[in-house]
Amino acid sequence: MGRYAFGVDVGGTTVKMGLFDGEGCVLDKWEIPTVKENEGVSILPDVAESILGKMKEKDLHEDDLAGIGIGVPGAVDSEGTLTGGAVNIGWKPFNIPKVLSAYINIPVKAVNDANAAAFGEMWQGGGKGYSNMVAVTLGTGVGGGIIVNGGILTGATGAGGEIGHIHIEDNETEECGCKNKGCLEQYASATGIVRLAGRRLAQDDTPSSLREGKLSAKAVFDAVKEGDAVAIQIAERFGYYLGKGLAIVAGVVNPEVFVIGGGVSKAGEILLGFIEPSLRKYVFPPCREVKLKLAKLGNDAGIYGAAGLFLR
């Protein structure tokens, strides 16, 4: 088995790619456009072509390579089959390793992109040194990935670790994107934080810098850092929900560490301080020692994790 691997992260606009060595160092990193036309039929041939070009450039041969890992934006089962398609890139359900292997003679493993990112954070990021971890991605939505004994918890239909849609609030009146009401994502995503902010600001006339300019999760945490009292209340509400959600997740899978990533996590360590109290309050005591850390790999987590499927 070769000492190198490619990590591929298929996104809606670009496909991120990286070449890694056995020590987990990224030797090269590049992107190609995601061509979504014709149900995305040329995406995998484009990936294969790009990889073959890079191998030529680096004078690498098939037997130098342990494999190609690929993360895709949809549920993937343990055989690498995209079970429900990937609506963002036009893909219908199919077996990814089988198709990619038709273009390139190197072992292929495919996983969901959030799970790839979780695996990457465990291998070389905020969860390095742990093998039981839950990664939480706070972006437009709330995504997640669960690592158990160093392996991805895929679940029956590839929805393992999709903790954004656990029920967390009985009194919600608005619908989540999934059609349920009261999902964690409705409070802990960037969109959710804006919602919480809107609700808080509508409550009364307390002065706040958030009343000027465009509301965003970033604006809320920037105002928190300025000591804005209303922003702090909003952040506390966010932290109450996310902490409670993580406490529940901890009680189910008993991880060593939570690794918090995604755009919202750019607020930095201050974010964790809002999550901690509610996490420690609601968690089952034998799971209380779970650590809370920030992700480290940013948008590269996916390519790290995909390559790590072969190199870890």
Next chain:
Amino acid sequence: MGRYAFGVDVGGTTVKMGLFDGEGCVLDKWEIPTVKENEGVSILPDVAESILGKMKEKDLHEDDLAGIGIGVPGAVDSEGTLTGGAVNIGWKPFNIPKVLSAYINIPVKAVNDANAAAFGEMWQGGGKGYSNMVAVTLGTGVGGGIIVNGGILTGATGAGGEIGHIHIEDNETEECGCKNKGCLEQYASATGIVRLAGRRLAQDDTPSSLREGKLSAKAVFDAVKEGDAVAIQIAERFGYYLGKGLAIVAGVVNPEVFVIGGGVSKAGEILLGFIEPSLRKYVFPPCREVKLKLAKLGNDAGIYGAAGLFLR
């Protein structure tokens, strides 16, 4: 490797033991008393003696045996170490396979008893044919065990699958045994059902057969079967909480099936009908197809699962 295995389930009063063949059939089943004196120091020697006696009786030799699996009432890590001791039987933390192997020259694996029972139900019980399963035990408390890709999800401290203590109700005023408030166990255990019943009966004077005799989970479900309106309301409340809890668990680990066991499950299929509506309502849609089944092995689940660690 031999074709037979012993399954051992260490309880507070008796140690249940079974001899199994490679097809998962129990060839013999017996019990010995659990001697708790002196911090339970004689329990493992007693187990070893009993197994050696059984081997002689059946003319089995060490190389006929794949191993001895043992389930114990405490958190056990993936190395078989009882991490926090087992208060019911007086054990302090120690490595179980290491100690038992001193008495008997056969491979030993040790797991938590609820996890052993979960594994048993997957191997030969209500979860047969599935490899991603959550077992839920509704007894005095609510226990559980999670099987991922055919293996036990142990967790960082052996508390994986302890779903009885996930937070499910914000407005609870009474403390759970774990000191938190609003745990699933406070509504879905036998004790929890009695609590729900007491609260409902105190609300008004609606006639109910439950106003006579001793309140118990069994009495509630017996009355449900007689069409008692108040009992049905209590069962609905129980089902609301348990269904909501299972919906959350499904959103985290995305199992193929829930297997419901423990004393409360003796109520039979009628129980599942109360859990279903709330489970289907609150679950993340991609996890909605999860099945809901009754456990089949009763008190033998633990010995099946312990032996199954070697034979499955």
